[in-house]
Each structure stands twice: as C-alpha cells, then as structure tokens.
C-alpha cells in the first residue's frame with residue numbers, strides 16, 4: 636500500500652505546492668483520492684491512472700479541495716471509463732456537489748455516486764473507512780482508512796491431527812469455533828496470529844479537535860492540517876498549528892505524523908524545525924512525497 640501526496644499547499648498553489656490531494660494505492664492496484672484540489676490530475680500524470688480510481692473522499696467543499704473534480708471526471712470520460720466512481724462528501728453537501736456538476740456541457744458516460752458520509756464505519760472489500768466530524772466552520776469530516784485485520788494460514792498438520800477437514804474450514808472461519816469429535820476448537824488455536832491491518836487518519840482542514848473515533852487511535856500514519864506555525868497567524872481560521880498537530884499525534888499514539896496543508900508564508904524548513912520541538916516522528920509533506928506501508 637502506498638500513500639502519494641499530490642498536493643500539499645493551503646488554499647492556493649505555490650511554485651512548489653499544488654492544492655490538496657492525497658492518493659492511496661491499495662494492495663490490489665486500486666487507487667483512492669482524498670480531496671481533489673485544482674490541478675490534481677496533472678500531478679497524477681505517470682503516477683496515478685484516473686481509470687483505476689474507484690473512490691474519492693472529500694473532506695469539505697472549500698474550493699481548494701474540490702476544484703480538480705470536474706476536470707478529472709472529464710478526462711475519465713475521454714479515456715472511455717465505464718467503471719462506477721464513488722465520491723464521498725460530508726453530510727448536507729450533496730446539493731452543492733450537484734451545483735458543481737451543473738456547469739455547461741459537463742457530463743460523464745459512466746455512473747457517479749455521490750454519497751454523504753455519516754459518523755459511522757463503511758465496509759468495503761478488504762478495507763474500511765470511518766468518517767468523523769472535524770471543526771472547520773463548514774460541514775467537514777476527516778477519514779480513518781483501515782485495512783481489515785488478516786489471519787495467518789491454517790496449521791495443516793495440527794488441523795489433520797484434530798480432524799478438521801473439508802467444509803469445517805469455512806465454518807470455522809465464519810463462526811470462530813467448531814466442534815470436532817466432541818471438542819470445541821477455536822480458530823486461534825489452529826491459525827497463525829491475527830495481523831493488524833494498517834490504519835491511516837486524514838483530518839482534512841480542521842482546528843485542533845480532541846474527540847476522535849476509537850478507530851483513529853494507534854494509527855500508522857496521521858496526516859494532519861498544519862497550516863500555521865504561529866497562533867497569531869492562525870487567528871480564527873479553523874486551521875491547526877504545527878504544535879497542535881503534534882499534540883493530536885500524541886493523543887492518538889500515531890506512529891508517524893505527516894504535516895500538510897502548509898501556508899505559503901512558510902518555508903518547509905521552518906515547519907520542520909517547529910515540528911522537531913514537539914514531535915520526533917513528524918515529517919513535512921511535499922508534493923510527490925511517497926510513503927510505503
């Protein structure tokens with residue numbers, strides 16, 4: 636699985652940074668996008684195939700997070716896409732997405748489902764998403780992306796000894812226990828250890844919040860709004876400072892913190908130096924940064 640930062644600026648592009656978008660390449664080659672700022676499809680060239688994007692998770696409808704959608708969808712159409720595209724948005728914002736897609740001559744020849752994401756887990760094939768509310772002055776959500784936990788393989792020799800065979804395996808997988816020759820056997824006894832699936836938390840734009848769903852804790856990567864260094868610059872913008880992002884990483888026991896949505900007023904080096912004061916495992920995102928998980 637790979638995380639690719641396509642855009643890491645706050646509000647507008649700079650010579651080094653594109654507006655926000657993060658691509659996630661799942662194990663099977665499927666891609667997902669988190670936000671889709673202006674110019675995202677150009678950032679994708681030679682790195683992300685538009686045809687392999689199955690889902691786009693939008694955190695909120697500020698222009699810097701959605702203005703790449705229309706162009707990207709037009710390119711998908713020109714490339715002859717037939718596959719469904721799912722776009723997840725915060726509650727009460729479908730109406731605005733309809734407005735966005737009502738520009739002249741815009742159409743797609745494939746199905747697009749725009750889905751309002753509520754404060755609950757959504758299961759997919761092999762992975763899940765847990766949207767959660769953040770605080771940004773407009774309807775806004777963050778997402779926890781998680782891969783399902785995976786069990787080790789059956790211990791063949793042991794299963795033979797215990798008399799587990801045929802359809803008993805699928806029954807054991809389904810129920811967790813099975814009775815063989817009058818003895819109850821649990822799946823844990825005859826398989827390798829459960830391997831915990833990787834988890835990524837993406838906050839999108841938000842001021843510091845302290846309430847997260849339990850799925851967000853102990854994440855492998857936390858990608859957090861870090862628009863400002865100084866609280867004086869921040870004022871009442873509903874964004875976070877580097878220090879606040881580091882505090883959230885600590886709260887969630889995140890293994891790695893990636894600071895993104897960087898204001899144009901700062902050099903990357905300044906943001907790095909600020910983060911070092913509070914957090915050892917923080918890095919500052921730059922466009923085209925890749926993280927393998």
Ligand SMILES: [Zn+2]
Pocket residue numbers: 645646655697699700840896
């Ligand atoms: Zn933004």
Ligand SMILES: [Zn+2]
Pocket residue numbers: 695697771840
């Ligand atoms: Zn915003």
